[in-house]
Structures are given as C-alpha cells and as structure tokens.
Amino acid sequence: MALRMRREVRPSYHWPEIQLNIWLIVVLSGSATCLGIFSWFMIVQSQMDLGVPWLFPYMVVTSALGVAFIFLVLGLITRHFLLPGILILGSFILFVLWLAGLIETSLQLYGVAGSVNDNCQNYVVDNVSRGNNINTLAWLTQNTIYTFLTQATPITTSQGIYPDSPPHILKQNRMVSDTDLKYLRRCVELARDALEAGDAPFGSVLVDVSGEIIQEDRNRTVTDGDVTLHPEFTLAKWAQANLTPDERTTATVYTSGEHCPMCAAAHANVGLGRIVYASSTAQLVKWRLDLGIEAGLVAALPINDVAPGIPVEGPAPGLDEEVRELHQIKKTKEEEHR
Numbered sequence: 254m255a256l257r258m259r260r261e262v263r264p265s266y267h268w269p270e271i272q273l274n275i276w277l278i279v280v281l282s283g284s285a286t287c288l289g290i291f292s293w294f295m296i297v298q299s300q301m302d303l304g305v306p307w308l309f310p311y312m313v314v315t316s317a318l319g320v321a322f323i324f325l326v327l328g329l330i331t332r333h334f335l336l337p338g339i340l341i342l343g344s345f346i347l348f349v350l351w352l353a354g355l356i357e358t359s360l361q362l363y364g365v366a367g368s369v370n371d372n373c374q375n376y377v378v379d380n381v382s383r384g385n386n387i388n389t390l391a392w393l394t395q396n397t398i399y400t401f402l403t404q405a406t407p408i409t410t411s412q413g414i415y416p417d418s419p420p421h422i423l424k425q426n427r428m429v430s431d432t433d434l435k436y437l438r439r440c441v442e443l444a445r446d447a448l449e450a451g452d453a454p455f456g457s458v459l460v461d462v463s464g465e466i467i468q469e470d471r472n473r474t475v476t477d478g479d480v481t482l483h484p485e486f487t488l489a490k491w492a493q494a495n496l497t498p499d500e501r502t503t504a505t506v507y508t509s510g511e512h513c514p515m516c517a518a519a520h521a522n523v524g525l526g527r528i529v530y531a532s533s534t535a536q537l538v539k540w541r542l543d544l545g546i547e548a549g550l551v552a553a554l555p556i557n558d559v560a561p562g563i564p565v566e567g568p569a570p571g572l573d574e575e576v577r578e579l580h581q582i583k584k585t586k587e588e589e590h591r
C-alpha cells in the first residue's frame with residue numbers, strides 16, 4: 254500500500270527520446286573507445302618497461318566511469334526512475350573529468366616540452382624501416398598506433414583536427430639510455446673534429462663490456478686519402494686484430510651516424526655486438542636531400558638490412574639535430590670553396 258502511494262506521488266518527466274538516445278550512444282561509444290585505447294597504451298608501456306604516465310590510468314578510470322554511468326542511466330530508465338538531476342550532475346562530473354584529460358593530452362601532444370606530434374613525425378613517419386627484419390615490424394606497429402590515433406579520437410585545435418596519441422610511447426621507442434648518450438656525445442665530438450680537419454663529420458667509439466672506451470676514431474677519408482677510412486670500419490678492423498671473439502660480441506659500437514653497408518658488413522663479419530647511433534641513415538638521406546646533395550653510389554640501407562642479427566638502437570633525440578648541423582656546416586664549407 255505504501256509502495257503504491259509513493260508511485261502515485263512520483264513526478265513524471267517528459268524526456269525527448271531522440272536527443273536522449275543520441276546522447277547515450279555518443280557517450281557510450283566515446284567512453285568505450287577511450288577505455289580500449291588507454292588500456293592498450295598501458296599494456297604497451299608496461300611491455301616496453303617504460304613506466305605508465307598518470308594520464309593513462311586516469312583516462313581508463315574516467316572512461317570506465319562513463320560506461321558505468323550509461324548503464325546506471327539505462328537501469329533507471331527501465332525502472333522509470335530517471336531524474337533530470339541525476340543526468341545533469343553525472344554529466345557535469347564526467348565532463349569535468351573528461352576536460353582535464355583532454356587538456357593534459359593536448360599539452361602532451363602540442364606542449365612545449367617534447368611534443369608527441371613532433372616526435373611521431375621525426376622518429377616514426379620520417380624514419381621508415383624496410384625489409385624482412387624486426388625493426389620493420391616495430392615500425393609498422395608504431396605507425397599503426399600513430400595512424401590509428403589520428404582517426405580514433407580527433408581533437409579539434411586551432412590548427413584543425415589532430416590526433417589523440419600516446420604521450421610517452423613513441424618518444425622513448427628507441428632504448429637510448431643516459432649511459433648511451435654519454436658515449437654518443439663523444440662520437441659527435443669526434444665527428445666535429447673530423448669536420449674541422451676537412452673530413453666528413455662522422456665519429457665512433459668502441460666500448461667494452463665494462464663500459465670502458467677501448468678505441469675511438471673519426472672519419473679520415475680525405476686527410477688520409479682512403480675512402481674506406483670510415484670510423485666504424487676502422488674500429489671493426491681494430492677489434493679483429495686486438496680483441497678475442499668473446500670480447501667482440503660483448504662490445505658496443507657507438508657512432509654519430511648509422512653504419513653504411515660497408516661498415517655494417519664489416520661489423521657483422523668481425524663478430525661485434527650492439528650498435529647505438531645518434532642519427533639514422535634515413536635521417537641522413539633526408540638531410541642530404543634537403544641540402545641538395547645527390548645520392549651516393551651505395552644504397553642507403555639501414556644496418557639490419559645488411560646485417561639482420563645485430564641489435565641496433567637509435568636515433569638519439571637532440572643529438573641527431575647536432576649531427577644534422579655538422580652536415581649543414583660541411584655543405585656550407587664546400588660551397589665557399591667553389
């Protein structure tokens with residue numbers, strides 16, 4: 254009897270069905286999409302041991318709340334108990350949470366500190382890997398993430414429609430560590446020495462398993478009049494003459510620019526280990542093209558196209574730009590001498 258009384262006094266609201274349905278579908282599909290995307294980002298980050306930025310779990314929770322809220326609304330509708338107050342308050346809370354996530358995502362994407370959009374362009378789109386090797390597989394995955402995101406959750410900014418993409422996945426895709434950077438800086442110094450001496454700006458160091466630099470060299474093709482005097486080639490020959498096979502496999506070659514096919518072949522045949530470069534062959538090709546330098550007689554292949562078994566890492570964001578400047582200076586010097 255009491256129940257019936259309450260039902261009789263409950264006020265009735267007129268809900269605009271079409272608008273409500275559209276709203277439900279939009280919020281549900283948006284939340285479900287974000288839930289899937291950000292959960293996936295978290296899995297990728299964990300898999301790559303990169304750490305998970307707070308934005309990812311935050312967006313997962315926010316999206317999950319969105320989905321839960323829709324189910325709550327649907328439940329209330331079936332019981333004829335949906336009050337405008339619930340819808341307004343719930344929507345407002347979700348909107349605030351969502352807006353915070355959107356602002357942080359935009360900051361990561363286009364903010365001053367390491368914009369993800371720029372990094373995607375530099376380290377994925379501009380850095381195509383080809384051939385039947387693990388790097389190509391990695392590139393395809395990264396490019397898929399980037400392309401997928403450009404279509405999945407577009408954010409309208411003053412520049413138009415831009416992708417919602419993972420802040421930290423692509424920025425750290427190559428595992429160049431702080432220790433690696435120390436050796437790479439030395440390589441760039443050597444490249445600068447080479448340039449000042451009149452040679453091409455390339456420098457490399459050979460580091461043993463304990464982390465000690467055991468040999469280093471720079472390009473000497475002009476000063477010594479020998480076209481094979483690339484630093485990577487010189488280091489490979491030195492390693493063959495001075496190291497045991499075991500010492501060679503555990504040694505790492507750091508270099509300012511990715512090995513050319515000649516040096517990659519020498520590196521592999523001598524049995525040397527890991528390679529870390531500051532700038533890639535793909536970048537060099539692009540820079541030369543921009544500077545109006547004609548392509549050489551040897552194909553500009555990535556190391557793993559020549560030697561598929563060698564672990565390769567790079568480029569190093571920031572240092573690659575210094576290497577680019579060295580090539581720019583070389584070109585300017587050559588023009589002055591003409």
Ligand SMILES: [Zn+2]
Nearest residue numbers: 483512513516
């Ligand atoms: Zn070479």
